Amino acid sequence: xxxxxxxxxxxxxxRMESIRWLLAxxxxxxxxxxxxxxxxxxxxxxxxxxxFQQVPMVEIDGMKMVQTRAILSYIAAKYNLYGKDLKxxxxxxxxxxxxxxxxxxxxxxxxxxxEAKEKNLALITDKATTRYFPVYEKVLKDQGQDYLxxxxxxxxxxxxxxxxxxxxxxxxxxxxxxxxxxAFKGRISNIPTIKKFLQPGSQRKPPPxxxxxxxxxxxxxx
Amino acid sequence: xxxKxxxxxxxxxxRMETIRWLLAxxxxxxxxxxxxxxEELIKxxxxxxxxFQQVPLVEIDGMNMVQTRAILNYIAAKHNLYGKHLKxxxxxxxxxxxxxxxxDxxxxxxxxxxEGREKNLALIVDKATNxxFPAYEKVILKDHGQDYLxxxxxxxxxVQVPETILxxxxxxxxxxxxxxxxxGFKARISNNPTIKKFLQPGSQRKSEIxxxMIPQVMKIF
Numbered sequence: 001x002x003x004x005x006x007x008x009x010x011x012x013x014x015r016m017e018s019i020r021w022l023l024a025x026x027x028x029x030x031x032x033x034x035x036x037x038x039x040x041x042x043x044x045x046x047x048x049x050x051x052f053q054q055v056p057m058v059e060i061d062g063m064k065m066v067q068t069r070a071i072l073s074y075i076a077a078k079y080n081l082y083g084k085d086l087k088x089x090x091x092x093x094x095x096x097x098x099x100x101x102x103x104x105x106x107x108x109x110x111x112x113x114x115e116a117k118e119k120n121l122a123l124i125t126d127k128a129t130t131r132y133f134p135v136y137e138k139v140l141k142d143q144g145q146d147y148l149x150x151x152x153x154x155x156x157x158x159x160x161x162x163x164x165x166x167x168x169x170x171x172x173x174x175x176x177x178x179x180x181x182x183a184f185k186g187r188i189s190n191i192p193t194i195k196k197f198l199q200p201g202s203q204r205k206p207p208p209x210x211x212x213x214x215x216x217x218x219x220x221x222x
Numbered sequence: 223x224x225x226k227x228x229x230x231x232x233x234x235x236x237r238m239e240t241i242r243w244l245l246a247x248x249x250x251x252x253x254x255x256x257x258x259x260x261e262e263l264i265k266x267x268x269x270x271x272x273x274f275q276q277v278p279l280v281e282i283d284g285m286n287m288v289q290t291r292a293i294l295n296y297i298a299a300k301h302n303l304y305g306k307h308l309k310x311x312x313x314x315x316x317x318x319x320x321x322x323x324x325x326d327x328x329x330x331x332x333x334x335x336x337e338g339r340e341k342n343l344a345l346i347v348d349k350a351t352n353x354x355f356p357a358y359e360k361v362i363l364k365d366h367g368q369d370y371l372x373x374x375x376x377x378x379x380x381v382q383v384p385e386t387i388l389x390x391x392x393x394x395x396x397x398x399x400x401x402x403x404x405x406g407f408k409a410r411i412s413n414n415p416t417i418k419k420f421l422q423p424g425s426q427r428k429s430e431i432x433x434x435m436i437p438q439v440m441k442i443f
Contacts, residue, residue: 069319
């Protein structure tokens with residue numbers, strides 16, 4: 001047994017991607033077992049491995065963890081990416097919940113009808129540039145520091161970078177009005193563990209394509 | 223005793239109810255500021271206190287906290303309702319995340335068009351009885367003889383699971399028929415003094431939303 005965390009999910013981003021990012025940022029090597037067919041999912045279910053019959057599921061430290069946020073919180077705390085006290089944790093939680101909401105909109109996009117594509121793109125752009133990015137830009141401005149919380153690298157920084165890159169895939173100039181976020185993106189991308197994760201050949205997954213969407217719909221009966 | 227928290231929301235359950243439960247159980251006195259119109263919400267947004275322009279907002283310990291989970295995590299950790307160590311926290315998080323999934327379904331139910339209500343109710347009942355409750359029943363079964371869900375001590379999981387059970391019972395009174403251990407758990411937890419007090423009339427617990435209030439609430443948001 002390798003002792004490395006083992007991720008159970010489809011071979012794509014979905015709800016597992018933030019977990020991959022955080023493990024990578026923490027420098028933790030992990031294995032992945034991909035669900036490719038309905039039968040693969042049914043086996044996980046019939047083996048009783050999914051507490052609430054859902055994935056993501058991550059085998060880690062003797063536990064079969066489910067629920068994305070539970071998994072992320074555990075990893076963040078274990079690898080010292082969750083701040084040094086309750087109040088820093090509170091800030092991290094608020095910021096991460098914001099980027100979760102933003103990435104949540106993007107995650108559902110590929111499953112919307114094609115006619116809604118333009119409208120949804122406008123929605124993401126609007127939310128990113130008027131609700132979420134201004135907040136993080138201001139945090140960086142008020143702090144005058146390299147990181148979002150407590151002048152040290154935390155989960156909030158990883159999650160925000162992930163969100164920025166995800167939105168940029170839809171609109172490459174989305175940060176044009178956010179100079180501090182541009183600098184932030186550059187800095188965080190250069191952190192060695194993250195730089196490695198951003199290179200081809202890493203376990204980072206590409207944006208969903210038609211084939212992936214069809215597979216997910218089939219496996220999960222959507 | 224001085225008021226330790228101020229809650230900003232509409233006068234109903236929504237996403238604030240679990241926060242009310244947890245504060246009550248933690249023994250934290252709180253004041254509530256209700257907004258009743260869209261204009262009042264807009265005023266709150268313009269005042270700059272809402273980090274992402276959304277409620278719930280809880281003023282606590284010098285912070286304007288938003289995002290339901292951030293608020294719940296803070297209260298739980300501060301008041302020793304989050305387990306003794308990381309692994310207990312992991313279990314608690316798994317259990318409460320599932321209750322929040324179920325709560326979301328319950329919360330959105332009144333907003334379904336009337337023609338879709340029956341089907342939606344069946345969906346919620348199905349999820350509760352086939353996905354969530356069996357998992358909790360099994361957890362209690364495994365640690366039979368213990369009063370609490372995690373680590374043999376009272377935690378936020380022992381607040382959030384009963385909260386969800388009670389809401390489900392409002393939708394279907396016999397929903398725990400096949401879950402004797404959950405019935406016992408619910409009865410035991412309901413007798414916990416702070417919870418018992420919160421369950422009594424006159425507490426800050428909110429009732430189910432009335433049908434006639436739904437359009438008004440939807441207009442606010």
